[in-house]
Amino acid sequence: MLVVTLSLCGCAGQPSSGKHAVERIELTFGTQVPSTHPEGVATLAWIDKIKNETDGQVNITPYWTSTLTSEEEIFEEIVRGVADIGSIGSACWAPHGFDLLKAQGMFYYGIVQPEICRYIDSEVCTKFPEIDAEFSDVKTLAKSTVSTFHLATRNSPIRKAEDLKGLTIICPPQYIVPIIEMGAEGVFIPYGEAYMSLEKGISDGIICPFEALKTYSLGEVVKYVTRLDFSLGPMPMVGMGLECWNNLPADIQRVFENNVEWYGLEIENHFAQADQDGIEFANKQGVEFIELSVEELDKFYEVMETLALKEAAKLDEKGLPGTEIFREIRRLYDESA
Template identity: 30%
Template sequence: MKKRILAAFLVLAMAFALSACGGKSAGGDGEDTYNLKFSFEGGESMRTVSVWFGWEDKITEATDGKVTFTNYFDSTLLDANAEMTQLKSGIADIGDVHKLASDGFTIFEKWKGITMGTPVDGQVEMTQTLIDEFPELQDELADFKVMANAMDGGTYQLLTTEKKVSSVEDMKGMVIWCEADFNDYIKALGATPVNTPWSEVYSSLQKNMYDGLLIAAETLQSNNFAEVCNYITMVNLNYLAGPGHLMCLDTWNSLPESIQAVFDDAEIRGYIEKEQAESGHKSEASSIEWAEKNHGTEVIELSDAQQQKFIDILNQSKKSIAKEWDDQGLPGTKLLDRIIELSAEYEKK
C-alpha cells in the first residue's frame, strides 16, 4: 500500500513539474527544449493577440528553436474569473491578464482607471517610471515575471447599440460593459457597469443585455462589434500601457539563464511594447472607416463642453480610486499626483 501511495505521489509531482514548465523535453542535440502554454483572453483574430505572435517568433528564433509556444484563446485555458491564481499555480506558463482580475491585484486591477487621460507618447515610459518609483507596484508583481509593459495602452471610445450618446446626461440608466478598471467611472457617469468575460460580450450586446461598452474603436472590426453597435461616441480617452502579460514564476525559474536573457532582451521587449502601442492607434481610424462603410455605424463627435464633462467626471473618479487606496494604506494620492506630474512633462515635449 505504501508503495502505491508513493508511486501515485511521484506521478502527481511529475505532472505538476511538466505543467509548471510548459512541457520541458530533451531536443535532438541533447539540449532541453521548452514548449510554453500562452493563455489569451481574446480571440486569435484580435490585433492585441496577433501582435504577440511576432514576439513569439522572435523568442523562438533567438533561442534557436529551444522555446516554442502553444496558444490558447478566449480564456479556454485560464478561467477569466481566477486568472492570477491559476497562472501562479502553473496551469499556464504565460497569461494575458490585461484585465488584471481582483484575485491577484489591488492597484493594477484599476490600472487603466487611474491612468486614463494620459498622453499617448508616454504610454510605455511612464508605466516603467511608476513601477520603478513605487515599491507597492513592484510588490503586486512579485509572484510573476513581467514579459513587457505591453498591455495595449490605447484610446477608448464608447460603442452603443441603440441609444445615441452625445452628452454625459445620455449615459444615465444605461448598462455598459467595461473592464473592472472603469467601474468607478461608469458609475459616476450615471450608468451601470458590468464585467462579464470578454468572450461573452458580443452575444450579450446582440441580446440587448447591455446598451454598449467602453473599449478601443478597433473592436468594431476585429470583434465585429459594428454588427451590434450602431453608434460610436468619440470620448477619446487614453490610458497607460501595463504589465499585462505575465509568466508563472515557477516556469521562469526553471528556464536556464541563457533563455531568460532572451526574454529580457531590450530589443525583443521593446518590439512588443512599441508594436502594441503603435498598431493600436493606427488601427482605430481604419476600423471606424470600415464600420461606417460596411455597417453604417454613426460616429458622434462630442462638443468641447461635453468632452470636458466626460474628462471632469473621469478625474473625479480617479480621485475616488486614489482615496480608496489611501484608506488601505497604499499611496493612492501620491501615485495619482505623480501620474499628473509625468503627464504634464510629456505634454510639454
C-alpha cells in the same frame, strides 16, 4: 509545464564524437484571446522570434481562447504552473487584488499617446515600487498600453454628458461607477456576450475600444460612437511563472529579457492597427463617430478626477500611495502635453 529534452547535435561532416547534447525546452502559453486578436497576432510573431533567437531550443505552444487557462483566474494559474506563460493583462478585471493596477483605469483618463503613457509609467514605477510589486509572483515578459475606450450606443447619440441619463451601459469594472455617476446604469458582462445584449435592446450602449467594433462585430449593432479616450495605462500583458523562469538557463533568460520591450511594442502596434480596422468596419456599417467639444469632454473627465481621488484615498487607507501616484501621473502628463 516546462519540459526539457536532450538531443544530439553536431556540425555537418564531423564525426559523431563531435556531437553534443542540446536542451530542447518546451513551454506552454495560455491565453483567453484567439490567435486573430491583436495580442494573439503579436504573440505568434514573438513565439517565432524567441525560437529563432534561441536557435530552435525554445518551442512555445499557445493555447488560445481559454482552452488551457481561464480568463478569470489566469494570473493564479500561471503562478501555479497550469501554463508556463500566459496573458496576465486580464488581472485588471480580477475581483480581488491588483488594487493599483485597477486604479490606473481612472488615473490615466485622456492620456492617449502611447509614448507618453510609457514615459509616465517608467517614471511612476521607478518612484513607486509598490506598482510592480503586484506582479512579483511572475516574470513580466511584455508590458504595453492597450486601446483607449469610447462609448458606443444603439439608438441614442451621446453629444453631451447629460445624454447618458437613463441608459444601460456595458462597462469594464473600472468604469461602472463613473457611468453611474453620470446618470446611467453601468453593468459588466463579457464582450463576447455584448452583441446579443445590444441587439436585443437589453443594453443601450457599451464602453469599448474601437477594435471591438470589428473583432466583436459591435459595429453591426450600434449607430453611434462617442470618443472618450478612457485609458487603462500601461500594464503587464504577458508573464511567466517564477518556478518556470528560475529553471531556465541564464542564456535563455537573456533572450526573453532582451525581447520584453519588443514584445510590448508589437502588442501596442497591433492594437493600433486593430483600432483603425474597427473604425473602417464601423464606417462601412454607417456608424456615426462623435467628437465632443472640449467643454463636454471635460464634464466626463471631471467625474473621472473626482472618483479617481476617492479611489486613491481608499488606497491610502490600505497603506498604498494612491494619492501620490495619481498626482504624479497627472503632473507628468501636464508637463508632457
